[in-house]
Amino acid sequence: MVGASVSFVGYVRDVNDGAEVGAMFLEHYPGMTERELHAIAAQAHARWPIIDTLIIHRVGELPALAQIVLVAVTSAHRSDAFAACEFIMDYLKTRAPFWKRERTTQGERWVDARDSDTAAAARWQT
Amino acid sequence: MVGASVSFVGYVRDVNDGAEVGAMFLEHYPGMTERELHAIAAQAHARWPIIDTLIIHRVGELPALAQIVLVAVTSAHRSDAFAACEFIMDYLKTRAPFWKRERTTQGERWVDARDSDTAAAARWQT
Amino acid sequence: MANGVGRAFAAYNAAMNLELVFLARLRERFGVARERLLWDGEGERVADLLAALRMRGGAFAVELAPERSWRVAVNHEVVDLDYVLADGDEVAIFPPVTGG
Amino acid sequence: MANGVGRAFAAYNAAMNLELVFLARLRERFGVARERLLWDGEGERVADLLAALRMRGGAFAVELAPERSWRVAVNHEVVDLDYVLADGDEVAIFPPVTGG
Numbered sequence: 415m416v417g418a419s420v421s422f423v424g425y426v427r428d429v430n431d432g433a434e435v436g437a438m439f440l441e442h443y444p445g446m447t448e449r450e451l452h453a454i455a456a457q458a459h460a461r462w463p464i465i466d467t468l469i470i471h472r473v474g475e476l477p478a479l480a481q482i483v484l485v486a487v488t489s490a491h492r493s494d495a496f497a498a499c500e501f502i503m504d505y506l507k508t509r510a511p512f513w514k515r516e517r518t519t520q521g522e523r524w525v526d527a528r529d530s531d532t533a534a535a536a537r538w539q540t
Numbered sequence: 541m542v543g544a545s546v547s548f549v550g551y552v553r554d555v556n557d558g559a560e561v562g563a564m565f566l567e568h569y570p571g572m573t574e575r576e577l578h579a580i581a582a583q584a585h586a587r588w589p590i591i592d593t594l595i596i597h598r599v600g601e602l603p604a605l606a607q608i609v610l611v612a613v614t615s616a617h618r619s620d621a622f623a624a625c626e627f628i629m630d631y632l633k634t635r636a637p638f639w640k641r642e643r644t645t646q647g648e649r650w651v652d653a654r655d656s657d658t659a660a661a662a663r664w665q666t
Numbered sequence: 667m668a669n670g671v672g673r674a675f676a677a678y679n680a681a682m683n684l685e686l687v688f689l690a691r692l693r694e695r696f697g698v699a700r701e702r703l704l705w706d707g708e709g710e711r712v713a714d715l716l717a718a719l720r721m722r723g724g725a726f727a728v729e730l731a732p733e734r735s736w737r738v739a740v741n742h743e744v745v746d747l748d749y750v751l752a753d754g755d756e757v758a759i760f761p762p763v764t765g766g
Numbered sequence: 767m768a769n770g771v772g773r774a775f776a777a778y779n780a781a782m783n784l785e786l787v788f789l790a791r792l793r794e795r796f797g798v799a800r801e802r803l804l805w806d807g808e809g810e811r812v813a814d815l816l817a818a819l820r821m822r823g824g825a826f827a828v829e830l831a832p833e834r835s836w837r838v839a840v841n842h843e844v845v846d847l848d849y850v851l852a853d854g855d856e857v858a859i860f861p862p863v864t865g866g
Binding site: 640651 | 687689693742743758760762764766
């Protein structure tokens with residue numbers, strides 16, 4: 415029985431590493447990306463007694479401040495929904511095949527992977 | 541700049557401690573309850589670099605499966621929003637002046653405080 | 667004691683007006699939600715007021731027994747038993763909270 | 767080697783058809799998103815294929831250098847350099863992911 419629902423929404427930043435970001439292009443790998451999202455959700459279900467998960471990730475051209483990703487988790491008790499939602503986001507950032515290219519005032523550039531995201535995902539590997 | 545938004549919704553359980561719950565009455569202490577919610581939000585702002593918080597808590601008669609509470613937190617980075625949202629919920633459960641009375645198939649009863657909620661709130665006191 | 671009248675009154679016998687608020691289960695058991703009390707009992711601490719309420723017997727004696735779980739807030743802020751009351755205080759007594 | 771033809775073919779010189787996929791920055795640098803390759807090079811491991819791609823020089827040599835960051839997936843699953851390729855495999859090479 416659903417007692418708790420936790421949801422996360424991520425947005426396109428309008429500033430990153432000092433440059434103003436006007437838009438972003440999100441590339442994915444059709445087939446592998448869907449497979450990876452299912453695998454991430456299955457891992458969350460194996461770790462916590464959660465009821466349902468929803469992952470929506472946009473691809474293609476996105477303007478600054480647009481929503482990129484939604485992760486929603488329902489569970490009987492709130493601590494499981496919080497943990498599973500944060501786990502899914504940390505894994506999405508480091509494992510799901512998505513690549514961001516920013517269009518800034520200084521031109522276009524591919525976004526590099528962040529050490530902080532890798533560290534966040536590593537927390538769950540114990 | 542908002543990069544992340546985490547929100548929590550709590551629902552009226554339709555089963556609790558083995559009894560079927562048809563509805564719930566939520567009592568509050570006008571004046572003190574509002575004051576306590578502001579204090580909880582202020583604590584979250586003092587602990588994490590978050591941008592905004594929203595707390596909505598319903599009172600009065602609520603049917604089973606109705607939404608009781610919404611907590612939403614926005615921040616630049618997702619870990620701050622997750623932590624602050626869970627912190628606010630843990631404190632709401634143990635400090636905010638709300639009392640639940642359930643109407644079950646076995647009659648009406650006031651809900652007792654849960655040890656698990658007290659333990660969850662104690663996590664943040666370090 | 668917010669004004670000269672209050673201070674003068676207190677000088678005689680520490681009498682003060684208190685607004686008592688009972689919430690949730692306590693409100694139901696006592697059959698009262700709010701009560702205006704002219705408090706001229708012994709002492710000015712919260713503990714003294716609670717002792718006086720227990721003297722009423724019945725549900726007051728049962729529910730406010732020291733081993734039961736209740737909290738006291740004065741003017742919307744949780745206080746402990748040594749808190750010293752003042753004229754005009756709103757004193758709320760309630761069971762452990764169960765919100766969210 | 768999914769069928770008899772493939773097996774017979776492999777008996778001669780281990781030749782196989784591979785579908786190469788380049789993504790994101792690598793797709794841009796190489797100027798190609800997908801490439802069908804009849805692979806009859808030395809060895810059947812991912813490492814052998816990468817060595818052959820580096821021999822093309824240019825952006826391939828630069829971007830696929832061992833010290834650069836890239837990942838390889840075969841049939842949509844990330845693999846390491848010792849993974850043994852088979853006829854019909856889809857081999858994707860891409861930079862570290864930056865989703866969410």
